[in-house]
Amino acid sequence: MDFSFLYGTLLTLLTGVPLTLQLAVSSVALGTVLAIVLALARLSGLPLLAWPTRFYVFVFRSTPLLVQIFLIYHGLGQFPAIRTSFLWPILREPYWCALIALTLNTAAYSSEVIRGALLSVPSGQIEAARACGMRTTVLYRRIVFPLTLRQALPAYGNEFILMVKATSLASIITLMEVTGLAAKLISQSFRAIEILVVAGAIYLLINFLVTRLLQWADYGLTGHLRLPPVSVDAQQRGAR
Template identity: 65%
Template sequence: MDWQFLFETFLSLISAIPLSLELAATSIILGAICALALALCRLSGIPALDWFARSYVFIVRGTPLLVQIFLIYYGLGQFPAVRHSLLWPFLREPYWCAVLALTMNTAAYGSEIIRGGLLSVPFGQIEAARACGMPRMMQFRRILLPLAIRQALPGYSNEMISMVKATSLASIITLMEVTGVAAKIISETYRAIEVFIVAGAIYLAINFLLTRLVHLLEYWLSPHLRQPVPHPAAGLAPAPIEGDAR
C-alpha cells in the first residue's frame, strides 16, 4: 500500500469536509424542525393534519433518497411554473436541491422518532402540570418537549449519523463533497481502493465525534441517571470515642 498516496489523498479530501459538514448540519437542523411539526400533526387529533403527515411519511420513507434527489434536481426544472417562481434561484443550485432532499428525507424518519418520544412521556407528569395551572404551551415547553427529547435522543442520533453518510449522494448532482472529490481522484488515478479507504476513514471519524457529542448531550439531559460522587471521607470508619469500652 502506497502510504504517500494515501496521505496526499487525505489532504485532498480534507478540503471537502466543510461542505459535507455544512450539508449534514443544515439538513439535520431543518429536518428536526420539520420532523417536530410532522409529529405534532400526527398527534393533533385533526384528521386533515394527521392524514397529511401519514401520507408524507409513507411516501418519503417508501422511496429511495437517490430517487428523491433526482426528482428535485432534474424534475422540478421541467415545470415552467417552478422556473418562473421566486424559488427558482435556489432550486437551480445543486447545493439547495441537496439540502431540500436531505431535509425532506430526515424529516420523515425523524418525525416517527420524535412522535415516539412524545408518546413515552408519562401522563402523570402532564396531569401534575395541569394541576399546577400551567397553560398548554408552557406544559409543552417545560414538561413535554424536554422529556420527549431525552427519550428520542438515542434513536435520533442514528438518524443524524445516517444523514452524515447520506451527504455522499450529493456528489451525483455535481457537489464536490468528500465522495465527489474521491470520485474525481479515482477518475484521475484509477486507484479506487486506496481512495475509498481514506474517504471511509473520514466519515468514520466524523460519525465518531458526532456520537460522542450526542452522548455528552444525553448525559447533560439526564442528571437523575448520573452516579453520585462519593465523599472522600464517606468510606472512613468513625473514630473511636475516648473511653469507649470497645
C-alpha cells in the first residue's frame, strides 16, 4: 500500500470539505425554514394550503435527488423566459442549482418530521396554556416549539447525515467538493480504490462528528427524563 499516495490524496480531498459542509449546512438551514412553513400549511386545515403542500412533498420524496439536480441545472435553462429573467445569474451557476435542489429535497422530508413532532405535542399542555391566558405566539415559543424540537431532533439528525452524503451528487454538475475532487484524481491516476477509500473515510469522519454533536444536543434536551442517581443511604432506607 502506497501511504505517500494516500496521504497526498487525503490532503487534496480535504480541500473539498469546506464546500461539502457549506452545501450540507446551508441546505439544511434553508430547508428547515421551508419545512416549518410546509408543516404549518399541512396542519392548517385549509385545502388551498394543504393540498399543494401534499403534492410538493409527494413529488420531491418520490423522485431521485439526482433527477431533481439535473432538472434544475440542465432543464430550467431550456426556457427562454428563464434565461432572460433576473433568476438566470443564479440558475446558471452549479453551486446555486445544487443548493436549491438539496434545499427543496430536504424540506420535503423535514416537513414530515416537523409535522409529526408538532402532532406529538400533548394537547393537555396546549389547553392548559390557553386556559392560563397565554397568547398564541408565546404558546408556540415556550411550549410547542421546544417540545417539537425535542421530538424531531433524532430524525432531523438522520436527515442532516443524509444531506452530508447527498452533497456528493453535486459533483455531477462540476462542483469540486470531496467526491468531485476524488473523481478528478481517479481520472488522472486510475487508482480508484485508494482514492475512494480516502473519500469514504472523510465522509465517515464528518458524520461521526455530526453524530456526536447530535447525541450531545439530545442529552441536553432530555435531562428531565433521566432519574437522579439514588444514593446508598436512600437504597438502604428503601430496603428497610
